[in-house]
Amino acid sequence: MSYTSLKFLLFILGTMILYYLFPKKYRWIILTISSTIFYVLLSGKLLIFAILGTIISYISAILISKHEKKKKLILTISILLTLSFLAVLKYDNFILSMINPIINLIGISIPYKKFLLPIGISYYTLEMIAYITDVYRKKNEPEKNILKLYTFFIYFPKIVEGPISRYGDLSKTLFAENKFNYDNFRKAFVLIGFGFFKKLVIADRAGIFVDNFFSDNHTGILTIAAIILYTIQIYCDFSGCIDIVSGVSELFGVKLPDNFKRPFFSTSIQEFWRRWHITLGTWLKDYIFFPVSLSKINMKLNLKVRKFKFKHISQFIIIAFPLFFVWFINGLWHGASIKYVVYGLYYYVLMMLGVLLKPLLDKFVKVLKINTKVFSYKLFQILRTNLIVCFGMFIFRCETLSEVVTLTKAIPSTSGRIGLFKLGLTGADFAILLIGVLVLSAIELSGELKINVREKLEEQNLLFRWIVYLLIIFTIIIFGIYGKGYDAKSFIYGGF
Amino acid sequence: MKKNIINIIKLICFFSITILLTMKLGIIFTPKGWYDEYQGQIYTIKGIKEIPKNQIDILFLGNSSIQKSVSPMQIYEQTGIASYNYSVSSARIYMDYYFLQNILNYQKPKVVFVDTPTFFYDTKEVEPEQRKSFDFENLNLIKLKMINDNIFETTFEEKASYVFPIFRYHSRWNEVKIKDFNTSQKFYSVTKGFVSSSKLKANKNGYKYMQPNDKKIDMQKDVKEYFYKFIDLCKNNNIEVIFLGIPDTRAWNYESSIKMQELAKETNTIFLDLNDEKKYPINWEKDTEDGGMHMNALGAITITNYIIDYLKDNYSFPDHRNDKLYSKWNEDLKIYQKQTNKAIKEIEKSIKKINDGEV
Amino acid sequence: MKEVIEVLNEVKPGEDYENATNLITDGILTSFDIVTLVSLLNMKFNINISVMDLVPENFESASAILELVNKLKEN
Numbered sequence: 051m052s053y054t055s056l057k058f059l060l061f062i063l064g065t066m067i068l069y070y071l072f073p074k075k076y077r078w079i080i081l082t083i084s085s086t087i088f089y090v091l092l093s094g095k096l097l098i099f100a101i102l103g104t105i106i107s108y109i110s111a112i113l114i115s116k117h118e119k120k121k122k123l124i125l126t127i128s129i130l131l132t133l134s135f136l137a138v139l140k141y142d143n144f145i146l147s148m149i150n151p152i153i154n155l156i157g158i159s160i161p162y163k164k165f166l167l168p169i170g171i172s173y174y175t176l177e178m179i180a181y182i183t184d185v186y187r188k189k190n191e192p193e194k195n196i197l198k199l200y201t202f203f204i205y206f207p208k209i210v211e212g213p214i215s216r217y218g219d220l221s222k223t224l225f226a227e228n229k230f231n232y233d234n235f236r237k238a239f240v241l242i243g244f245g246f247f248k249k250l251v252i253a254d255r256a257g258i259f260v261d262n263f264f265s266d267n268h269t270g271i272l273t274i275a276a277i278i279l280y281t282i283q284i285y286c287d288f289s290g291c292i293d294i295v296s297g298v299s300e301l302f303g304v305k306l307p308d309n310f311k312r313p314f315f316s317t318s319i320q321e322f323w324r325r326w327h328i329t330l331g332t333w334l335k336d337y338i339f340f341p342v343s344l345s346k347i348n349m350k351l352n353l354k355v356r357k358f359k360f361k362h363i364s365q366f367i368i369i370a371f372p373l374f375f376v377w378f379i380n381g382l383w384h385g386a387s388i389k390y391v392v393y394g395l396y397y398y399v400l401m402m403l404g405v406l407l408k409p410l411l412d413k414f415v416k417v418l419k420i421n422t423k424v425f426s427y428k429l430f431q432i433l434r435t436n437l438i439v440c441f442g443m444f445i446f447r448c449e450t451l452s453e454v455v456t457l458t459k460a461i462p463s464t465s466g467r468i469g470l471f472k473l474g475l476t477g478a479d480f481a482i483l484l485i486g487v488l489v490l491s492a493i494e495l496s497g498e499l500k501i502n503v504r505e506k507l508e509e510q511n512l513l514f515r516w517i518v519y520l521l522i523i524f525t526i527i528i529f530g531i532y533g534k535g536y537d538a539k540s541f542i543y544g545g546f
Numbered sequence: 547m548k549k550n551i552i553n554i555i556k557l558i559c560f561f562s563i564t565i566l567l568t569m570k571l572g573i574i575f576t577p578k579g580w581y582d583e584y585q586g587q588i589y590t591i592k593g594i595k596e597i598p599k600n601q602i603d604i605l606f607l608g609n610s611s612i613q614k615s616v617s618p619m620q621i622y623e624q625t626g627i628a629s630y631n632y633s634v635s636s637a638r639i640y641m642d643y644y645f646l647q648n649i650l651n652y653q654k655p656k657v658v659f660v661d662t663p664t665f666f667y668d669t670k671e672v673e674p675e676q677r678k679s680f681d682f683e684n685l686n687l688i689k690l691k692m693i694n695d696n697i698f699e700t701t702f703e704e705k706a707s708y709v710f711p712i713f714r715y716h717s718r719w720n721e722v723k724i725k726d727f728n729t730s731q732k733f734y735s736v737t738k739g740f741v742s743s744s745k746l747k748a749n750k751n752g753y754k755y756m757q758p759n760d761k762k763i764d765m766q767k768d769v770k771e772y773f774y775k776f777i778d779l780c781k782n783n784n785i786e787v788i789f790l791g792i793p794d795t796r797a798w799n800y801e802s803s804i805k806m807q808e809l810a811k812e813t814n815t816i817f818l819d820l821n822d823e824k825k826y827p828i829n830w831e832k833d834t835e836d837g838g839m840h841m842n843a844l845g846a847i848t849i850t851n852y853i854i855d856y857l858k859d860n861y862s863f864p865d866h867r868n869d870k871l872y873s874k875w876n877e878d879l880k881i882y883q884k885q886t887n888k889a890i891k892e893i894e895k896s897i898k899k900i901n902d903g904e905v
Numbered sequence: 906m907k908e909v910i911e912v913l914n915e916v917k918p919g920e921d922y923e924n925a926t927n928l929i930t931d932g933i934l935t936s937f938d939i940v941t942l943v944s945l946l947n948m949k950f951n952i953n954i955s956v957m958d959l960v961p962e963n964f965e966s967a968s969a970i971l972e973l974v975n976k977l978k979e980n
Contacts, residue, residue, distance in 0.1 A: 056703055056713075187957045232553040320935065335936050341956050343940040352944050365941050372940070405937070478720045516560060523564060524571070528716045533707065534673070535717050 051091055053210065053294050054249055054532070061088070066301055074227035081201055081224070081302065088206035089169065096168035097204075099135050104200040106131050107178045111185040111192035125186045129179055136175045139165045144386035170209035172383060176333050177203060181217045183337055190218045198225055205304075207295035211288065213309040214329040220304070228303030233508065236515075238300035240504055243522040244493075245293030250530030252486040253286035258474040258531065264447065269460035270467045281436075281443045282487060285314070288327070312494040317431035319400055319438055330383070334376045342372035366405050374398060384446070393445045400438060482529055569685075572711035573729045575718055576681050586741065587634055591682040593735030594630055595652055598871065602653040603863050604629035606739070607646060608661020609637040611792040615841035615849040616659070618738035619882040622875055624854055626865030630655075631739035636675035638664045640772035643779060644692040648683060650783060657861070658780060659790040659853075662806055662817075663797035665765050665773060670699070681711055682733075697768055736878045737885075742843045744889035746896040749795055749830040749838030753823045761801040777813050791819040792849065793828055795838030818856060826852050832897060843889035909971045912949060916942045922967045929961040939964060946970070952977040 051057050065084040069077050089097050110128030114121045137145065143162050150159050181199075184190040193199045202217055202224060256279040262268075263276040289310040296306045313326035323331050342348060348371050355364040381394020415422060448454045471477060496503050507518060578588050590613070594602075604627060606616050613633035621627050630653070632645060642660065649655075676698060683689050693700065693708040700708075707713035725731075765773060780787045789810060791798065803819055810817035820826045830838060833845030841849055857863065866872040913922045916938050928934045934942070942964075943954045952974060963973045 056706055189957075189960075230550075232550075232557075320937075324932075324935075336959075339936060340940070340959050344943060344954070344956055344959075349944060349947065353948070365937075368940055368944055369937050476720075512556075516563075519560070520564065520567065524567070527568065527712055528571070528575075528719050530716065533703070533713055533716070 051088070053291055053298075054246060062298055062301065069302055070230045074229070077228060077302075078198070078201060078225045081205060081304075082197060085201060085204045085206040085209070089204050089209060092210070093166075093169040096166060099139070099168045099171060100174060100204050101200065103132055103135065103174060103178050104196065104203055107181050107203075108193070108196045108199050110182050112194075114182070114186050115192045121186055125182060128182050132175055132178045132182075136171055139167055139171060141382070141386045144382075170204070173209065173212050173214055174203045176214050176330075176337075176383075177217070180214075180333060180337060184216065184218060193217065193221070201225075205299075207299040207304075208306055211291050211295070212327075212329055213292060213296075213307050214333050215307055219307060223304045226303065231303065234300060234303065237504055237508060238297040239519070240507060240522070241297035241300065242294050243297075243519070243526065245290045245295075245297060246526045246530070247486070247522065248286040248290030248293065248490065250290075250526055250532055252483060252490065253283045253290055254531035255475065255479055255483055255486075256280070256283040256286070258479075260447070262473040264449075266473075268468065268473070269457060270463050270465070271461060272468070272470065272473070273457050273461050275470065277440050277444045277447075279483075280447050281440045282483075284443055284446070285310075286490070312497050314436055314439075315432060315494065315498050316435050317428060318404070319397060319435055320404070322435055322439055323397070330380070334380060338379055339372050339376050342375050343368065345372075348372060362405075362409055366402070369405060370402055373401065377401075389445070389448070389451055392451055393442065396442055396445060486529075568710050568712055570729065572713075572715070574726045575715040575722060576711045577715065577718065577721075578726070587678055588682050589733045589735035589737075590632060590634065590739040590741075591679070592733040593739065594632060594649060595684075596732060596734040597630070597653070597738075599652060600654050601866075601872070602628050602630045602655055604657045604659070604857075605646075605649065605653070605655035606631040606633060606659045606790070607637070607642045608633045608659075608790070608792075609664060610635045610741075610840060611663065611794050611797070612659070612661045612790065613739070613741050614743055614835070615792050615846045616790075616853060617740040617742070617846050617850045617882075617886075619736075619740065619875075619879055620847065620850045620886075621854055621857070622738075622867070623879055623883075625857065625863070626867035627857060627863040628866050628872065628875070629738065631737075633661070633739060634675075634679040636671040637661065637679060638667070638671055638772075639769055639776055640695070640697050641671075641676075641679060641692075643772050643776045644688055644695075645679075646776070646779060648686070648688045651686075651688075654783075655785060656863075657786045657788060659788045659818075660776070662789050662791045662802070663794055665769055665809075666763055666802050666805070667769075667797070668766060677714065680708060685709065697772070736881050738878075740846070742846060742886065742889050743835040743840065744892040745835040745842055746832070746893050746900075747835060747837045748832070748900075749834050751795065751838070752830050753821075755795045755798065755838075756800050756803070756821055756823065758800050763801045763805050773809075774813075777815065787813075787815045789815060789817045790853075791817065791821050792841070793821050793826075793838075794840075797839070818853075820849060820852055832893070842893055843886060844893055847886075906967060906971055908949065909946075909967050909974065912942065912945045913967060913970075915945060926966045928966060929964050934964060942970075946974060950974050950978060 051061065061084070065080060068084075069080045072080050086097070089100065106128055110124055113124050114128075117124065142165065146160055146162055153159065181190070185192050198221065199217070202215070202220060205215075205220070205224065208215060260276055260280045260283055263272060268276075292306075292309045296309075299306045307329050309328050311325040311328060313322050316322035316325055348368065351371065352364060352368045355367045377394040377398035378391060379394070380397075381391040384390045384393065421427060444457075445451075445454050448457065470480075475483070493503050507515060510518075578586075604618075604621075606612050606618070606629065610633065613631060613635070616631050616633075618629040618631050621629050632649060634641075634645075637645070639660070642664075646658065680689065680692065689708070692698075693705050703713070764770075777787055789806060791803065791806065798821055803821060806817050806819070809815075820828075828841075828845060828848050833841055833848055835842035835845075866875065910922045913920070917934065920933055922928075925931075925933060939959065943959075946952065947954055954973070954977065958973060958977070963969055
């Protein structure tokens with residue numbers, strides 16, 4: 051049951067009706083039940099891992115709050131326990147591929163095994179670690195009702211693709227006595243529609259081209275089109291999905307955290323990562339970057355460097371060490387292979403270069419008297435950032451690193467060149483894509499100018515609003531990519 | 547509270563409009579398939595509802611072999627008997643079972659002729675063929691039952707797309723024409739479902755496909771189920787069933803004929819086997835459009851004549867030719883005759899070309 | 906107060922730290938700056954700012970930072 055299927059829409063409808071028919075105080079129990087059903091439909095028995103994780107989080111949080119002296123030990127053990135599921139189920143082969151060559155030297159090897167990955171384990175594991183750590187840091191009280199904790203971890207709108215939520219934030223609305231609010235319902239509806247538009251009309255259409263390009267081993271100048279379309283695809287797919295689930299969650303009055311803030315308007319990659327997959331970024335900041343930065347080793351290291359009196363070098367060093375962990379984990383979190391690690395380190399290297407070369411760049415700007423406050427300079431920065439991001443997405447999409455190299459080298463080549471319209475998209479499809487991206491850009495630009503399109507729409511008169519709603523619905527129904535697709539040939543008289 | 551009720555009414559209004567529009571768009575987007583001015587599957591299916599109630603005495607049900615070989619207007623021309631050829635390509639007995647239920651809402655045929663090759667197919671109809679047969683039916687309880695029948699192996703999404711065809715055809719957005727928006731267009735079938743062909747391709751192997759042998763053949767399990775269901779349905783509605791074997795070198799053979807005779811005996815029905823060369827010869831050089839699978843306009847005349855003879859010998863259906871209620875039929879007849887003559891001329895041209903050695 | 910602003914200027918010069926009250930929310934101080942800032946504050950005031958203290962509220966303005974420093978000094 052995918053978030054864009056008809057079944058899911060009916061599932062929401064059913065859940066919603068039950069939710070608002072239930073007494074206010076116990077409404078969240080409907081979400082417990084429907085989330086469990088949703089999980090079992092997707093992952094069956096693997097729900098057991100989420101339950102085990104919930105129990106570990108529940109018990110360790112309570113222990114931490116009771117045993118002040120041993121809390122560090124409890125924290126460490128519980129995090130290791132929580133991570134062990136993920137390590138075995140997702141990263142076993144990756145870890146083994148590192149270990150086996152070494153233990154082979156003494157004549158042992160551990161056989162590789164492929165496990166079925168429980169849905170959402172990458173997301174809820176992070177949420178569990180955050181929950182336990184927040185109790186440790188006294189940001190949260192430990193939750194006394196284990197069912198609430200369980201509901202939070204497997205809450206169905208966010209279980210498949212996030213956003214990674216914090217217990218302290220989400221529990222405020224998740225377990226509140228939410229009343230049915232028609233205005234909220236309308237807003238949620240528009241958000242869901244917008245998400246469907248991004249996912250079905252733009253992302254899945256661009257995906258046809260991208261899939262054909264990469265699966266048929268094409269090369270040449272079209273690589274650039276494929277990279278751009280893939281970047282559009284992954285953004286519209288991911289952020290569209292987040293819009294859908296945030297809207298769905300709003301139907302129940304539950305507010306999920308923001309995960310995207312118009313990232314393609316960023317002027318630097320640091321900024322990009324503050325606006326792209328925000329909940330992963332803040333998670334890494336709070337639970338990796340800050341603790342490692344403030345660790346004794348890093349602080350000592352910093353003090354030593356400071357003696358050399360090179361101010362910006364010391365600033366570089368103090369970040370370099372913790373940031374390495376951030377990007378290493380970021381890469382690895384996306385997938386269990388070297389390619390993803392390289393994807394993470396690609397940003398690490400670029401960011402570190404940025405910090406290292408900043409004084410040089412500042413000087414350069416000064417000498418050439420470049421005005422950095424004007425629009426054209428900002429545009430240049432945005433384009434530069436987008437270029438870097440596109441190449442990052444390219445690494446992300448390729449099967450292997452060698453594919454990245456081969457394809458990049460072959461961009462100027464003309465051998466085996468084929469037309470733009472030969473990869474599954476017609477001219478009309480490109481027109482739809484273009485219009486879709488323009489509409490999306492217009493809405494995001496309004497956001498940059500601090501105009502909230504969603505709220506502006508709600509201020510309009512009924513007739514106008516309804517026309518817009520219907521337009522959204524039928525744009526998705528007609529121009530969305532879903533179903534079998536119509537192949538005129540198969541409909542021509544078969545002769546039976 | 548009052549505000550809530552108003553909001554709920556608004557919601558209901560909005561979603562009613564949405565659902566109505568979705569259905570309407572479905573009709574617009576549904577491919578109308580191949581059809582010319584008078585004939586095509588859309589005429590066959592929609593046309594039967596355009597005929598005044600209970601005018602039809604005989605119904606032909608089946609797939610393309612009957613569709614192209616039995617002409618109700620020829621029967622009417624010669625006997626005044628009113629019949630309708632409700633045949634769609636790839637029809638199977640489980641489809642006919644639902645089609646007949648649907649037709650019974652409009653017409654009360656006394657005799658139903660049913661196509662036979664479908665009983666022995668070992669493959670199911672393909673999805674586009676299902677669509678072509680279902681999409682032009684009005685949405686009613688019988689159609690909903692049909693969509694829900696597991697025999698069609700449809701997923702939940704596919705079932706929904708029969709109610710809202712736009713889900714199936716939305717990707718045709720750049721093929722939709724202005725005339726598709728005219729959703730009130732009537733499709734009256736002048737030929738009463740018959741589709742005539744002016745093509746010619748001789749069958750060089752003649753009646754070889756009917757060579758006696760001792761192979762055995764049987765119906766698939768699910769076909770069997772609907773075979774008996776269909777017969778029961780007819781019996782309950784006092785309709786006589788006649789199985790009609792149309793000459794067909796591809797889908798028919800000797801062992802099928804033998805099995806069909808057994809089935810007719812078992813169910814106390816009649817099997818009229820036009821594959822019998824001695825009793826009902828046809829000219830394989832001229833009568834087929836595609837080398838022995840389907841009849842062309844000439845073949846249809848031959849086949850229909852055999853049926854007329856059979857009806858004359860065994861029944862006494864009323865002659866409607868001077869009946870005022872059937873005056874439209876007499877108008878249709880004129881169009882039909884013109885059309886048939888045109889088709890025959892074209893076939894004769896082709897024959898001449900072959901005889902002259904041009905091909 | 907003066908010392909805190911001095912440190913802030915060392916981390917990222919050219920901002921109006923006297924009056925700014927949304928250093929984190931407005932994105933003036935990024936997480937990179939925070940880490941440098943913390944290391945400098947630790948050194949200068951001989952305190953130990955821990956991860957638990959790294960909440961936005963403690964760094965939104967110069968006075969908030971001063972408050973944090975004073976609180977940690979007492980301990």
